[in-house]
Amino acid sequence: MSHEGPSAGGEIPYQQVSEQDWGRAVASSFRYRPAYGAWMYFGPCPRCRHDTATIVGEAIIMRDIVHADPQPAAVVLPKLTVRCQCSHQHGAGNTGCGAYVNVYNVRFG
Numbered sequence: 051m052s053h054e055g056p057s058a059g060g061e062i063p064y065q066q067v068s069e070q071d072w073g074r075a076v077a078s079s080f081r082y083r084p085a086y087g088a089w090m091y092f093g094p095c096p097r098c099r100h101d102t103a104t105i106v107g108e109a110i111i112m113r114d115i116v117h118a119d120p121q122p123a124a125v126v127l128p129k130l131t132v133r134c135q136c137s138h139q140h141g142a143g144n145t146g147c148g149a150y151v152n153v154y155n156v157r158f159g
């Protein structure tokens with residue numbers, strides 16, 4: 051037990067990585083749904099396994115809480131950069147575990 055790292059909690063360390071496997075896992079496991087007039091692309095981060103989500107388009111900031119989200123228009127993105135934005139602390143001042151990838155020809159709607 052002499053190898054205790056500086057970060058507690060057993061989270062994997064923050065590291066900026068972009069790997070093809072990560073991209074493939076994102077493309078196959080992430081799903082989308084309408085969110086505040088935009089699209090939310092979400093799923094478990096293949097690297098750290100925490101839930102992460104990316105908002106695509108311009109989300110409407112609603113002053114009042116309404117239960118019906120406006121349906122955003124369908125969109126096909128030739129290229130979308132997805133990065134892990136999980137809420138876990140993988141390193142001081144960082145959001146997510148650092149994994150990111152470009153996915154291509156993603157369709158929403």
Ligand SMILES: [Zn+2]
Pocket residue numbers: 095098099100134136137138140146147
């Ligand atoms: Zn994470």
Ligand SMILES: [Zn+2]
Pocket residue numbers: 095096097098099100134135136146147148149
């Ligand atoms: Zn992650």
